[in-house]
Amino acid sequence: MTDAPHKMTARDVSVFYGEKQAVKNVSIDIDMDRVTAFIGPSGCGKSTFLRTLNRMNDTIGNARVEGQITLDGEDIYSSGMDVVQLRARVGMVFQKPNPFPKSIFENVAYGPRIHGLANSKADLEEIVARSLRRAGLWEEVKDRLNDSGTALSGGQQQRLCIARAIAVDPEVILMDEPASALDPIATAKIEELIHELRGRYAIVIVTHNMQQAARVSQRTAFFHLGNLVEYGDTDNIFTAPREERTKDYITGRYG
Amino acid sequence: MNNARATQSTQAQERAPTDWKTVAMQRRIRKRYRAERRFRFFGIAAVVLSAAFLAFLLVTMVAQGWRGFTRTEIMLPIDFPASGMMVERAQLDTAGADLALAGAGLENAVKSAAAAAFGPGGESYISDNAWVSVRKAIKHDASVLDRKTQMRVPASSEVDQAMAGRGTSEILAAVAKLKNAGLVSRHLNLDFLKVSDSTDPVAVGIWGALKGSLLTMFVTFLIAFPVGVLSAIYLEEYAPRNRWTDLIEVSINNLAAVPSIIFGLLGLAVFLGSWSLFGYRVGPLLPRSAALVGGLTLALMIMPVIVIASRNAIKAVPPSIRDAALGIGASPIQVVFHHVLPLAMPGILTGTIIGMARALGETAPLLLIGMRAFIVTPPGGLTDPATVLPVQIFLWSDEVSRGFVEKTSAAIIVLLVFLLAMNGLAIYLRNKFETRW
Numbered sequence: 262m263t264d265a266p267h268k269m270t271a272r273d274v275s276v277f278y279g280e281k282q283a284v285k286n287v288s289i290d291i292d293m294d295r296v297t298a299f300i301g302p303s304g305c306g307k308s309t310f311l312r313t314l315n316r317m318n319d320t321i322g323n324a325r326v327e328g329q330i331t332l333d334g335e336d337i338y339s340s341g342m343d344v345v346q347l348r349a350r351v352g353m354v355f356q357k358p359n360p361f362p363k364s365i366f367e368n369v370a371y372g373p374r375i376h377g378l379a380n381s382k383a384d385l386e387e388i389v390a391r392s393l394r395r396a397g398l399w400e401e402v403k404d405r406l407n408d409s410g411t412a413l414s415g416g417q418q419q420r421l422c423i424a425r426a427i428a429v430d431p432e433v434i435l436m437d438e439p440a441s442a443l444d445p446i447a448t449a450k451i452e453e454l455i456h457e458l459r460g461r462y463a464i465v466i467v468t469h470n471m472q473q474a475a476r477v478s479q480r481t482a483f484f485h486l487g488n489l490v491e492y493g494d495t496d497n498i499f500t501a502p503r504e505e506r507t508k509d510y511i512t513g514r515y516g
Numbered sequence: 517m518n519n520a521r522a523t524q525s526t527q528a529q530e531r532a533p534t535d536w537k538t539v540a541m542q543r544r545i546r547k548r549y550r551a552e553r554r555f556r557f558f559g560i561a562a563v564v565l566s567a568a569f570l571a572f573l574l575v576t577m578v579a580q581g582w583r584g585f586t587r588t589e590i591m592l593p594i595d596f597p598a599s600g601m602m603v604e605r606a607q608l609d610t611a612g613a614d615l616a617l618a619g620a621g622l623e624n625a626v627k628s629a630a631a632a633a634f635g636p637g638g639e640s641y642i643s644d645n646a647w648v649s650v651r652k653a654i655k656h657d658a659s660v661l662d663r664k665t666q667m668r669v670p671a672s673s674e675v676d677q678a679m680a681g682r683g684t685s686e687i688l689a690a691v692a693k694l695k696n697a698g699l700v701s702r703h704l705n706l707d708f709l710k711v712s713d714s715t716d717p718v719a720v721g722i723w724g725a726l727k728g729s730l731l732t733m734f735v736t737f738l739i740a741f742p743v744g745v746l747s748a749i750y751l752e753e754y755a756p757r758n759r760w761t762d763l764i765e766v767s768i769n770n771l772a773a774v775p776s777i778i779f780g781l782l783g784l785a786v787f788l789g790s791w792s793l794f795g796y797r798v799g800p801l802l803p804r805s806a807a808l809v810g811g812l813t814l815a816l817m818i819m820p821v822i823v824i825a826s827r828n829a830i831k832a833v834p835p836s837i838r839d840a841a842l843g844i845g846a847s848p849i850q851v852v853f854h855h856v857l858p859l860a861m862p863g864i865l866t867g868t869i870i871g872m873a874r875a876l877g878e879t880a881p882l883l884l885i886g887m888r889a890f891i892v893t894p895p896g897g898l899t900d901p902a903t904v905l906p907v908q909i910f911l912w913s914d915e916v917s918r919g920f921v922e923k924t925s926a927a928i929i930v931l932l933v934f935l936l937a938m939n940g941l942a943i944y945l946r947n948k949f950e951t952r953w
Contacts, residue, residue, distance in 0.1 A: 315843070317839070317842065317843065320838070320839075320842060322756065322757060345845050345846070345847045346845065347845075348842060348843060348844065348845040349844065349845030352843065352844060353839075353843035353844075354843075355836065355839055355840065355843070357836055359834075359836035359837060359839060359840040360840070361837065361840060361841075361855060362837075362859065371841075371844070371846075371854070372844040372845065375844075375845070375846055375850055375854075376845060422840070425840075425844060426843070426844060428844075429844050429845060
């Protein structure tokens with residue numbers, strides 16, 4: 262454990278879709294140099310909770326969030342927080358690869374461009390190249406940056422989406438089941454990439470795959486029916502869970 | 517409950533394996549193939565029927581309409597020195613040439629030349645406007661005034677009809693004689709595309725109506741496209757889902773189904789009426805019969821069509837693209853204008869052009885706002901009196917004179933070519949902007 266202040270904290274967070282409560286009083290800390298995994302059966306609220314961390318739930322009409330979430334000590338739901346800047350600082354990678362139907366270069370350059378991060382064309386090219394390198398995609402696409410991003414394979418598309426998120430220089434990257442639509446080889450590449458990105462960004466990953474959580478994360482949170490059942494070091498969760506429900510889930514008794 | 521299930525399962529066990537070769541089974545298969553063949557037959561019949569109607573329409577139009585692009589011309593011998601016309605040669609090079617020639621009695625000189633050449637009543641063989649082409653020839657080469665010469669001038673409507681075998685026996689005989697002498701013939705004449713309405717079917721043209729249509733469409737597009745697309749974007753991307761937006765949606769759908777003549781009444785009441793609101797004038801006084809008012813009225817009519825098409829196109833953009841853009845910190849307006857709108861553009865443009873094509877073919881609302889006037893001068897601007905292609909067709913089809921029939925068909929050809937061009941544009945734009953995934 263480090264003594265550094267937590268990158269993000271959530272205190273008593275509840276999310277409602279109309280009358281239905283999808284997340285119940287969740288409190289959690291996210292640290293800079295760790296990968297945090299959210300696991301749990303379908304419909305347990307882990308993706309919903311993830312989306313509250315960069316306020317993507319705002320786009321859903323009847324969603325309501327209670328409790329407090331902070332980024333570097335600042336309440337992200339306060340009126341002073343600019344949601345556009347928040348989403349640049351807390352990037353997101355989605356379940357299904359969703360590159361823009363534009364060139365590979367434009368996919369990565371879009372974020373820096375709208376946030377004015379590049380001073381010149383050369384600077385922008387440099388950002389794109391660096392982001393693609395970090396996402397482990399550079400070698401595969403460096404000769405065809407003008408090809409359409411949608412023409413890549415599924416795994417390459419997902420890494421392009423990660424490069425796109427990295428390009429705006431976020432502090433936290435949220436990944437919502439980033440490998441669930443990919444084959445095992447592409448999945449392995451994504452996991453390898455998560456290892457490499459650790460330390461540079463705080464990473465939160467939602468996954469259905471418990472082996473994946475065990476492989477990539479240092480901290481694991483187990484959600485069930487909207488409750489955070491158990492949160493702790495990944496090793497402890499998988500070898501010595503304190504809660505009966507966690508144990509049942511990770512041993513495959515339900516899920 | 518348990519009992520019933522048990523009985524069911526024993527029954528299931530007792531069922532013999534399905535025999536696919538029984539007579540009943542064979543009959544069922546034959547019946548299925550018959551139904552298939554019948555359906556194909558009906559499908560082909562429907563396609564053939566509609567193709568036949570279309571071919572019939574096109575063939576009739578072209579067969580009747582091609583004569584509209586030609587003109588019967590008659591060879592007129594004129595002896596200028598004998599006509600007694602007094603023209604100052606110096607004036608022929610100035611701007612006053614038209615006036616000088618008119619003042620010298622050119623029109624009468626041409627008429628008497630016709631009477632002299634074709635016998636008594638011969639002046640009825642040439643068009644009332646024949647002297648205009650003579651004037652053109654004189655201005656082109658003034659030396660003809662010094663000699664006896666021959667000139668091809670437009671023939672009258674009667675001669676024109678006689679060429680097609682219609683008319684009294686006297687004129688038919690006279691024209692047959694002229695024809696044998698090689699003095700009367702038909703020629704391609706694109707004046708039809710260059711001049712405007714006239715009372716003489718030989719002299720009418722479509723240019724005024726075509727220009728009126730272009731100006732009207734311009735106004736319609738300028739109003740309906742931005743307003744329609746922006747409404748669609750607001751309703752799809754920004755508006756909250758509540759009773760009010762439901763009401764707006766129902767109203768828009770209903771507006772799209774309102775008969776066009778009612779939009780004409782609305783245009784008449786709003787744009788040409790007093791613009792009055794509780795007795796106070798709230799808008800400018802607009803001219804009757806003008807492309808501006810016609811365009812505004814048609815814009816009202818096609819706006820709901822554009823809104824509906826645009827909303828559907830926007831709805832069809834995958835939500836994952838919005839998520840992707842929002843996820844890297846694009847603001848809602850950036851999401852719309854950088855990502856959603858470009859992807860929805862092909863659908864929006866297709867819907868818009870279909871709406872514009874509908875507006876182009878619309879007659880009823882324009883009759884109500886006064887665009888059915890007899891207009892000889894092509895409109896010079898949006899506020900000049902104008903008419904449009906379909907109204908012109910309607911007006912000509914109402915004429916008794918036989919010569920207008922082929923002009924009506926010719927005008928229909930022009931309108932159809934215009935429509936085809938617009939649909940071609942729609943297809944081109946859709947393919948150009950379509951994103952390949």
